[in-house]
């Protein structure tokens with residue numbers, strides 16, 4: 001007997017809600033040398049971390065961060081600036097990328113800015129290696145039913161970002177062909193799209209034109225001046241014969 005999946009006719013896609021726990025406050029950066037910290041635990045092994053650290057606290061009332069448009073959060077993270085101020089802004093908005101254990105309301109967390117940068121760099125590399133079949137990562141999640149909805153709660157923000165990236169159709173994850181593009185990671189509307197936006201596409205058009213002129217400009221100008229001489233010769237002949 002052949003099984004006919006009726007549900008396919010009824011609903012075109014599965015509904016699953018991806019989310020992670022969020023809600024942070026008092027985010028700031030601190031300079032100096034700090035011991036290795038994992039979440040709220042100070043590690044005694046390894047050299048201390050240099051450079052700015054981002055420090056903050058989990059709110060008493062934790063909230064939830066949900067994925068909305070497909071790839072939207074992944075897009076934002078991949079294109080985010082990576083200086084200290086930007087990392088502060090990102091953390092205020094979304095919280096730390098990593099965490100160890102459940103976020104405890106009111107507890108402080110701390111991570112070196114360099115760690116955030118390393119995570120982002122790796123995320124961009126994953127985006128670029130569209131052959132993501134190679135990648136295997138432990139996202140760490142629990143699949144639960146809440147208020148009648150199926151949902152996947154990732155343990156950390158980084159897991160949610162990866163879930164967002166990998167639930168996008170692979171062939172649409174692209175990098176803009178303009179070398180100095182400031183937000184090069186994008187999700188293509190159509191498969192032939194090579195540039196992230198109209199501005200970059202217009203830049204490419206201009207560049208093509210410039211190239212054409214550099215290669216064919218002299219030829220074109222010569223041909224044009226020849227045409228002109230021929231025309232003006234023709235005209236002067238006609239005038240000498242009394243034609244208009």
Ligand SMILES: [Zn+2]
Pocket residue numbers: 176177178181182183184195196197200
């Ligand atoms: Zn671009």
